[in-house]
Amino acid sequence: MSGEIRCEDLPEPYDALAEKFGIDITLELAKMFSGDTVYFLKYETIERPMRNRKIRAEFNGYNFKYLGKKYGMTEQAIRQIVAPDIVIKQSQPNKNQVSFFD
DSSP, X not given: OOTTOXXXXXXXXXXXXXXXHOHHHHHXXXXXXXXXXXXXXOHHHHHHHHHHHHHHHHOOSSOHHXXXXXXXXXXXXXXXXXXXXXXHHHHSOOTTSOOTTO
Protein backbone atom coordinates (compact mmCIF):
# COMPACT_ATOMS: atom_id res chain seq x y z
CA MET A 1 0.00 0.00 0.00
CA SER A 2 2.75 2.41 0.96
CA GLY A 3 4.41 2.33 -2.45
CA GLU A 4 7.03 5.04 -2.46
CA ILE A 5 6.05 6.80 0.79
CA ARG A 6 8.77 6.53 3.42
CA CYS A 7 8.72 7.25 7.17
CA GLU A 8 10.89 10.31 6.66
CA ASP A 9 8.27 11.70 4.24
CA LEU A 10 5.65 11.77 6.98
CA PRO A 11 4.96 14.78 9.21
CA GLU A 12 4.56 14.58 12.99
CA PRO A 13 2.99 12.52 14.53
CA TYR A 14 2.72 10.14 11.55
CA ASP A 15 6.45 9.49 11.52
CA ALA A 16 6.36 8.29 15.14
CA LEU A 17 3.35 6.07 14.39
CA ALA A 18 5.10 4.62 11.35
CA GLU A 19 8.20 3.86 13.39
CA LYS A 20 6.11 2.02 15.99
CA PHE A 21 3.43 0.31 13.87
CA GLY A 22 4.73 0.35 10.31
CA ILE A 23 4.00 2.55 7.34
CA ASP A 24 1.02 0.56 6.03
CA ILE A 25 -0.92 0.72 9.30
CA THR A 26 -0.04 4.40 9.69
CA LEU A 27 -1.33 5.23 6.23
CA GLU A 28 -4.50 3.25 6.91
CA LEU A 29 -5.05 5.28 10.09
CA ALA A 30 -4.39 8.50 8.16
CA LYS A 31 -7.09 7.53 5.65
CA MET A 32 -9.50 6.42 8.38
CA PHE A 33 -9.22 9.66 10.34
CA SER A 34 -8.47 12.03 7.47
CA GLY A 35 -9.80 15.49 8.30
CA ASP A 36 -10.76 14.52 11.85
CA THR A 37 -9.18 15.65 15.06
CA VAL A 38 -8.33 12.61 17.13
CA TYR A 39 -7.97 13.02 20.89
CA PHE A 40 -6.40 10.34 23.05
CA LEU A 41 -7.49 10.27 26.67
CA LYS A 42 -4.85 10.03 29.35
CA TYR A 43 -3.83 6.43 29.90
CA GLU A 44 -4.99 6.67 33.53
CA THR A 45 -8.53 7.27 32.25
CA ILE A 46 -8.38 4.09 30.19
CA GLU A 47 -7.10 1.94 33.04
CA ARG A 48 -9.40 3.44 35.72
CA PRO A 49 -12.20 0.84 35.36
CA MET A 50 -9.68 -1.99 35.78
CA ARG A 51 -8.15 -0.29 38.84
CA ASN A 52 -11.59 0.22 40.38
CA ARG A 53 -12.47 -3.46 39.84
CA LYS A 54 -9.27 -4.44 41.65
CA ILE A 55 -10.02 -2.10 44.52
CA ARG A 56 -13.57 -3.46 44.89
CA ALA A 57 -12.27 -7.04 44.77
CA GLU A 58 -9.69 -6.32 47.51
CA PHE A 59 -12.09 -4.35 49.71
CA ASN A 60 -12.96 -6.21 52.92
CA GLY A 61 -15.31 -3.65 54.41
CA TYR A 62 -12.72 -1.82 56.50
CA ASN A 63 -9.43 -1.49 54.61
CA PHE A 64 -9.94 2.02 53.20
CA LYS A 65 -6.57 3.31 54.42
CA TYR A 66 -4.63 0.27 53.15
CA LEU A 67 -6.22 0.48 49.69
CA GLY A 68 -5.64 4.23 49.58
CA LYS A 69 -1.94 3.77 50.23
CA LYS A 70 -1.66 0.83 47.85
CA TYR A 71 -3.27 2.69 44.95
CA GLY A 72 -1.97 6.19 45.79
CA MET A 73 -5.44 7.55 46.48
CA THR A 74 -7.25 9.24 49.34
CA GLU A 75 -9.48 7.24 51.65
CA GLN A 76 -12.38 9.36 50.44
CA ALA A 77 -11.71 8.33 46.82
CA ILE A 78 -11.60 4.67 47.90
CA ARG A 79 -14.90 5.13 49.76
CA GLN A 80 -16.52 6.49 46.61
CA ILE A 81 -15.32 3.50 44.56
CA VAL A 82 -16.46 0.89 47.10
CA ALA A 83 -19.64 2.71 48.17
CA PRO A 84 -21.97 0.02 46.75
CA ASP A 85 -20.05 -2.66 48.67
CA ILE A 86 -19.60 -1.06 52.11
CA VAL A 87 -22.82 -2.24 53.78
CA ILE A 88 -22.63 -5.68 52.17
CA LYS A 89 -19.01 -6.29 53.18
CA GLN A 90 -19.40 -4.88 56.68
CA SER A 91 -22.44 -7.03 57.38
CA GLN A 92 -20.62 -10.26 56.46
CA PRO A 93 -19.04 -12.18 59.32
CA ASN A 94 -15.29 -11.96 59.62
CA LYS A 95 -13.56 -15.22 58.62
CA ASN A 96 -11.64 -15.27 61.89
CA GLN A 97 -14.64 -14.40 64.01
CA VAL A 98 -16.21 -17.13 66.14
CA SER A 99 -19.93 -17.45 65.64
CA PHE A 100 -22.25 -16.98 68.60
CA PHE A 101 -23.87 -20.26 67.64
CA ASP A 102 -20.67 -22.36 67.38
